[in-house]
Amino acid sequence: MYLQIENIKKYYGQGDNKVEVLRGINCGVEKSEICVMLGPSGSGKSTLLNLIGGIENIDEGDIVVGDTELGKLSRKELALYRRNTLGFIFQFYHLVPNLTVKENIESGAYLSKNPISVEELMDTLGLTEHQNKYPNQLSGGQQQRTAIGRALAKNPSLLLCDEPTGALDYKTSKDILELLERINDKYKTTIIIVTHNNAIKDMAHRVMKLRDGKITKIETNSSRIKAKDLEW
Numbered sequence: 001m002y003l004q005i006e007n008i009k010k011y012y013g014q015g016d017n018k019v020e021v022l023r024g025i026n027c028g029v030e031k032s033e034i035c036v037m038l039g040p041s042g043s044g045k046s047t048l049l050n051l052i053g054g055i056e057n058i059d060e061g062d063i064v065v066g067d068t069e070l071g072k073l074s075r076k077e078l079a080l081y082r083r084n085t086l087g088f089i090f091q092f093y094h095l096v097p098n099l100t101v102k103e104n105i106e107s108g109a110y111l112s113k114n115p116i117s118v119e120e121l122m123d124t125l126g127l128t129e130h131q132n133k134y135p136n137q138l139s140g141g142q143q144q145r146t147a148i149g150r151a152l153a154k155n156p157s158l159l160l161c162d163e164p165t166g167a168l169d170y171k172t173s174k175d176i177l178e179l180l181e182r183i184n185d186k187y188k189t190t191i192i193i194v195t196h197n198n199a200i201k202d203m204a205h206r207v208m209k210l211r212d213g214k215i216t217k218i219e220t221n222s223s224r225i226k227a228k229d230l231e232w
């Protein structure tokens with residue numbers, strides 16, 4: 001497995017207020033898979049994604065990405081791991097307001113050893129004609145495509161998406177999912193999508209369900225549905 005999650009536990013709070021939010025998670029994702037993580041609000045999806053992303057500390061267990069054991073890394077090494085290996089996409093796009101589309105995407109390639117051409121990315125993302133606009137001149141879908149461009153510019157091997165369509169309407173959500181599918185095809189990026197939307201599971205190679213900080217189900221999809229054919 002490219003990503004291995006080994007008996008992960010995570011606590012918030014201290015003393016009497018200490019809560020176990022992840023209660024022994026074991027799972028894995030193969031290279032170049034799309035993995036969808038589903039679960040009710042508060043089940044621990046974002047916490048798990050943040051641990052994989054090295055933005056929160058692991059309390060117990062370990063996460064191994066390629067040959068990197070995250071639990072063994074110093075803060076500085078974690079920062080390098082994030083820079084070299086990961087792309088992040090969030091529900092709200094977090095673009096830099098005074099940079100254009102093109103500049104926002106370029107900022108994602110900063111210090112990358114293996115960047116994807118910004119022109120190629122803008123073409124794939126359908127942003128070439130909008131490249132000189134600022135975020136406040138874009139629709140939600142265009143902003144999310146720019147955020148995806150920024151996350152992909154460094155050619156990450158692992159793309160972490162937290163509710164990437166959460167703020168978007170039906171049609172735009174499907175556009176973004178089609179785009180993630182195309183990126184997975186074209187660049188072989190391993191993609192993890194955390195979502196409330198059950199329908200998205202049908203486009204995934206692998207589906208994980210969480211409840212109360214535990215995995216309740218792991219399935220692999222033998223007959224995936226194309227993102228454009230998903231319905232909800």
Ligand SMILES: Nc1ncnc2c1ncn2[C@@H]1O[C@H](COP(=O)(O)OP(=O)(O)OP(=O)(O)O)[C@@H](O)[C@H]1O
Pocket residue numbers: 012013021039040041042043044045046047048196
């Ligand atoms: N920084 C924090 N301090 C204390 N508790 C937290 C913190 N972050 C998350 N939690 C708690 O951890 C649990 C899991 O939260 P998490 O955000 O991972 O769930 P989720 O499945 O992503 O939920 P949602 O779908 O609503 O985003 C929740 O009960 C939440 O209240």
